[in-house]
Amino acid sequence: MAVRAEKFISPARLTRWLVSGPPFVFLLLFFVMPSVIMVLASFRYPGEFGGLAPLTASDPAVLQGVTLETYRFFFSDPIYSRVFVKSIIMAFATTLICLVMAYPLALLIARSPKKSRDLMVLLVILPFASNFLIRVYAWMIVLGPQSALSLMANSMLQGLGMEPVRLLFSPFAVLIAMVYVHLPFMVLPLYTNLEKHDPALLDAAQDLGANAWQRFWRVTFPLSLPGIFSGSALVFIPVLGMFAIPDILGGTGDMLIGNLIKEQFLGTRDWPFGSTLSIMLTVAVLLIAWLAAKLAGKRGSYA
């Protein structure tokens, strides 16, 4: 037997198992299993005191077994679809604003002398290195009722004869912090793309009579589309699942999908419905990622 075992487990094969085995087993246990459990949980009833109801119970009055109830509930109450639509609009708006802000910056860095590029990129990443909550908290101060920005905005509104507004705890506050936190995710892929453009293309366009705007719109912009798509995916996906920013800077009506999920797991403790919402979010994310990959893949060599 020992001889046969030796024949089958060659050193190369053993190495292969030793190297890929541990991370494989760990991720199987703590990533794949939890995901599968969540899918299964979405087909169960909620437990009486949170968690999941038993699969079988002797008391027929107790909710038990498997059900499609959570999915039926999700589609029957328009509140939930509305939160999904609101979250998708928020993610779109954030992505668009990030794109508009990141583009000139990425273009400037890409067209700067090589030795200053690293520093300019570092200056984009540096604020990003401070804790996420600190970056969100900073906007609590900037948008607070006594802040210079609030006072200025409200004295202007007053001058125009309009009602004063509250900047903090509003969808506006949520949007601005979303942009702030995700901006580097847009700048970096855009820069990586723009840096690879051959300047000779712009010279050629100029020689052929294209003005500055035409050179941008017909040469630089189309070539940068893969960078735009990958940056957009990197912004859109985390925004879609964000719960902390609406939680800290939003009002009671500014709930997004993430807040809804958090509420099911930690608030009302309806885990099956929380799982269903999470699966809906996953489906939305996969659709977006697939779309971005498809769009980015269509464009040629600058990906």
Added chain:
Amino acid sequence: MRRGPWLWVAALAVYAFLYVPLAIVVAYSFNDSRLNAEWVGFTWHWYDVLLHDEAMLTAAGNSLFIALVSSLIATALGTMAGIAMHRYKLRLLTFMVLIPVAMPEILLGVSLLLFFIQVLNLTLGMLSIVLAHITFSIGFVAIIVRARLAGMDESIFEAARDLGASPWETFRYITFPLILPGVVAGGLMAFTLSIDDFVITFFTAGVGVSTLPLHIYSMIKIAVTPEVNAVSTLLMLLTLTMIVLASKFAPDVLKGKA
């Protein structure tokens, strides 16, 4: 190169947008007032409050411990995963490594919460946080290590084998020294991600254990005092120091991270 004035104006405005809010936090940490409103005068008071805040210090200690343990284990597992992804092109493993990096954090957080309580029957605390942090860090380490391997000449490994090196010797004397900068960069990345993480910790921490981000969150939610500004400023200073040190002693590492 074409860098028109409008490009400069737009770019500088974006840099200002990035830095002004944080500068305000730093400034208010020295303000002698309970409110984050007008400037009253200079004080060290909020730093003094911070140094005597038991709960905050305990939370900081927890964060440090969790980051150390989880980044060590994640670095080992992530390095293995990176090598396996590069060498054996295992599609399933690659998928399992990359998905947790790409998906919204909340999904990993709630699925782990469900798994820890419903399946493992685990009391949430230090152990559940460490396991969760390892899970989301592995991918980042693996990506960095794989990138390092991808840039290498395969013939070195063949040469080692031809000269009679066993797989272990090839790894010990050839592969490992070559990927070491990537491993260190991955480890630092895992450490930073762990010490910074809020979302996944929020779902896997339970009631007993607090980390620095969790503690800051509860302060922001319940009662904002300028002590938050002080701790924010110190944390920014710490990150800045780490980046400066990294660029001085291991410029390679910083490049691997960026």
